[in-house]
Amino acid sequence: MTQSFDALIIGAGQAGPPLAGRLTAAGMTVALIERHLFGGTCVNTGCTPTKTLVASAYAAHLAHRAADYGVVISGAIAVDMAQVKARVNAVVANSRSGQEAWLGSMERLTVFRGQARFESANTLRVGDELLTAPQIFINVGGRARVPKMPGIEKIDYLTNTSMLALDSLPRHLVIVGGSYIGLEFAQIYRRFGAAVTVVEKGPRLVSREDEDISTAIRDVLEAEGVQVRTGAECIAFAPHADGASVHLDCTDGEPEVIGSHVLLAVGRQPNTDDLGLDRAGIAIDEHGYITVDDQLRTSVPGIWALGDCNGRGAFTHTAYNDFEIVAANLLDGEARRVSDRIPAYALYTDPPLGRVGMTEAQARATGRPLLMGTRPMTRVGRAIEKGESQGLIKIVADAGTQRIFGAAILGVGGDEAIHGLIDIMTADQPYTTLQRAVPIHPTVSELLPTVVGEMQPLSPT
Template identity: 70%
Template sequence: MTTTRSFDAIIIGAGQAGPSLADRLTAAGQTVALIERKDFGGTCVNTGCMPTKTLVASAYAAHLARRAADYGVVLDGPVGVDMKRVKDRQQTVVRNARGNIEKWLRGMPGMTVIHGHARFESANTVRVGDDLLTAPRIFLNVGGRANVPDMPGVGDIPFLTNAGMMQLDTPPEHLVIVGGSYIGLEFAQMFRRFGSQVTVVEMGPRLIGREDPEVSDAIREILEAEGITVRLNAECISFAPAENGVCVHVTCEAGAPQVVGSNVLLAVGRKPNTDDLGLDKAGIETDKRGYIVVDDQLRTTVPGVWAMGDCNGKGAFTHTAYNDFEIIAANLLDDDPRKVSDRISCYGLFVDPPLGRVGMTEAEARATGRPLLIGQRPMTRVGRAVEKGETQGFMKVVVDAETKQILGAAILGLNGDEVIHGMIDLMYAKAPYTVISRAVHIHPTVSELIPTMLQELKPA
């Protein structure tokens, strides 16, 4: 028997943006239904940021232990990895985070939490099983999943995605990773440190092709120095079963035409979870890749419906999803007009050492035709990095020579994912680079070399 229930707002998805918006709406006295079909917390908590960074931490501990002699520390015997304990630690972090989010949601006044799959019946009505839920405002926070392209033979082999990687309790003998971008490279390094042989297969001419070439080259050198094989210019990737695993056919400029691995990870991008929501019944428009079309305030093409997070194509990160919530809440509840176009692109690549990135690459800045100033400093000239014995990488900044505004920066090296925030804050403040170049930073830190680098800018 179908029942109909009415709310002030419906939120579909309990990822990064949904619970925070629910908190604001219920605190404002509204009745809210939040619908989640699987795990509370979305990708970040369950198969993304939290579990992968937990694994990265375990892999770093193993790597540092193997380097103990470099620091004058003597260990008794070879360093081993108990993958079952590594997995248990990762799963504990995930379960705690997931449970805390569910507890938070269920404790909100005016909140109704529903487990199930929501599909639109009309612009203001969704169906979950036998229940119809209606609300004048509906917020989509349905996230995304790993893209599985229709490569030849992919249906004939077992393969892993980021979600499947979370369930491994033994390191693969030979992990072949298809995709040389952010997700693939993090898994490549961590599983090499767990003891696997690792090969990265990338169709492009270099890793993480959106970055400047020297960033790509430096990261490749870091990975290859740890024994990871990198195969670039893989023009025709295909798969076939092999006696001891999977054969990946690779046409490259150099190297064998195929790689046989025990396991294959597909890390070739993400796709939005928008194909099974009945968006057509609501008249909600999507683009050719399936992302929900939104305006600068995250409103869809249907009045009363908003889209947040990975499903709207405006960002593929936890921090952009959270900012989507902030934009919607500010506009609806705070009379504080905010928009997506005010956001400055920033992100990290969490290999070791990490890459922190903000704004334009040098190539993008040059394409604008502006006169530029460039600053660069190797991590070998950063005292803190030398003291810790972690001198791989460099820092780089691109400045508009006329306005003195920072256009972009990359910090590949010790604490680069944290140090980059000084640049991010300055860019949001719309202040000239001289504000930092004349600042006095704490010694000894990585950040203290930022003013020095800015004092040594040169015309590009």
Template identity: 70%
Template sequence: MSRRFDAIIIGAGQAGPSLAGRLTAAGQEVALIERHLFGGTCVNTGCMPTKALVASAYAAHLARRAADFGIVVPGPVGIDPKAVAARQQAVSATARANVERWLRGMPGCTVITGHARFHGPHAVAVNGEVLEAARIFINVGGRARVPDLPGLDRVPFLTNTTMLQLDSLPEHLVVVGGSYIGLEFAQIYRRFGSAVTVVEQGPRLIGREDPDVSEAVADILLREGIQLRLNAACIRLSPRDGGIAVGVSCEDGPPEVVGSHVLLAVGRQPNTDDLGLEAAGIATDAQGSITVDDELQTNVPGIYALGDCNGRGAFTHTAYNDFEIVAANLLDGARRRVSERIPGYALYTDPPLGRVGLTEAQVRARGRPALIGTRPMTRVGRAVEKSETLGFMKVLVDAESRALLGAAILGTGGDEAVHGILDMMNAGAPAPMLQWAVPIHPTVSELIPTVLGGLRPLA
């Protein structure tokens, strides 16, 4: 005995609920299956709770700097970790409840709580029942990767998920991994008052970024008292009285760091290992990501994978765009493709990094003449007025076509200002069109035309 639907959606992350909304509005009967928390990574263990923590950490940081602005704050700045934790958990809980309420009240949508596994190419088993549909959409997200480090089985450790359950401050937090998630948590907890050490296997932080960006971010963190241990070629863990020893075998400094808590932030992996994909013949790559074509369909016709589980983007906005692509192609007669998407993202340290398009290294690798424009944040009026002058702006342009190729804005408001460049790139507009815009003063964005006016050959 089985039930039949027009579509089955596995997972209630960023893409799934919105897709359910479009499909049901088109008159289709949809089953949406969620085994744990509605809202996916962003709502529960990613963007929303971590950015709530970033906001609390920024408030503490600004309060300590009150005298810089002529403000007198009596006494030292204190942290109530239980209140901080309660705030970020409330932010997540509210968003999660809203998503679930929306879905359960959606006409034409049957919400099922349980663990879905494929029963065949167009059938899914959940809670002892088989559901069938001509189209199945997989939106199961990802989780923290736990590497096989020597000694890991002998010590307690944290991931980005369990970090959010803390309601006390680590005395010394050791972050294994010097990339986006790790650096955000490192700065958050340093501003809360913890001692923090970042251990990175590579020679610099956030290795996918250009060296000047990595160096500037490292400088920002060092200024706040965060210790960096780079070139940690042989990371290992072992228990110590009252703490955890992290062996680093770096070229410089002591051979190990002893902390009270260890956070593993060494990447993500897709939640695809327990879906029974083999029963449907769905192909995956070496990392476990579901293989999809340019329109997000798997090798099995009628089955699609959206969001973090498809390896085509690891962000909330790319997951939502996956929904937009699939909905437009299936319901609107469009022909949208993932390859048309211009990559953009941010690192939410303070100041933040806004990134779009190609890095400088990628532009050089193209072998075509290019132009570059830069400006330090010390020469951005808005940054000076806020006394937040760390970082810089960088824009890259094709020398012949004048097409915008990419940009990095590391500085106050950089995560917002970069959208001016992203929007122009999406519109296919050349750099001179943006150069002759008249932006609002005083903003960070107003300096983008100035940067473009100072373009020079990329040597």
């Protein structure tokens, strides 16, 4: 028996539930299919649990630094990993149950639990059920990529998902991958008390950032005792009595690292391989991402792809913006586009990195005359007062149009302060508008008018 709806949504990640809310509020009958956990990556294995861990790790770090603030703690400082994990589980469960309750309260919404597969361009199979609709929205997210590396099949390894199941402290955590996921876990577990080594194939950490930002991030981690091995061109694994041996081909350092645990943090891949996309004629690229246009329409009329599976963003906020774009275009008569989105994201090390728009290298590649302003966090009052003065502020602008091309704030509150620059760029205002602002003292944001006011021409390389 086939059940008919006005719309089908595959996946209860960040874009699916709010889209269900808008469609049902517009009077449409909707079926939402979820095969595993409501909330998607963000709630279950991404932002929510990892930032909860970041908070616990920060508390441990601050406790160890208490004397720097004139606070005396008598007795040993210990981290109870079972309690840390219990706290993470509670925060995740609360978030997930809240979403389930919201979906359960929606009129005209039917929730199906199971694996969805296309039978045709307008029909899905979920177990024994056939569901059909003229509009289908794919929001299936992604998962950790496990590349083929010599010996990987011979060892037990962790991904960002299985890492969250740990309730004990690794003796020595070896993290393969020196980008956002890997570095956050590196600092978390170092602060919990584990020995940590980060192995990166490239010449530096977070290679998408400018070299000065990458260097500053490395300095922060190494100052806390994280070992960093870059230039690991050939990485191989082998079982070892103490866990696993990670063989390296680096320009310097020992050729082998022995870890009790190995975490693979080398990228993500979309959950599109078991949807039967070929039966619907939906085009994908060479990496499995669903091909979409500027309004998130796939190659098949009536089918859209939102979130991590479309390759147009890899963050919770971009997935939610995908929902906003689709809903506005379908229901509000607007013509919103993905290309209007200004890229912005954060790295949640401590201090965090807030990033918007172009890097300096990308701005230079435009060939436009540039202005750049920088300020070390050692000259930011709020950072000095908090005793957390690592990092820098960096802003790059077009000298002709006075529009900000991009910025990075690596420092205390950087993930929040960056929003002043996101707002100016979104409003398409010149940096002089920000220069006239009167921000609150003492904050990190109060230095943004100062930095743009002191920008100097950037000499060509």
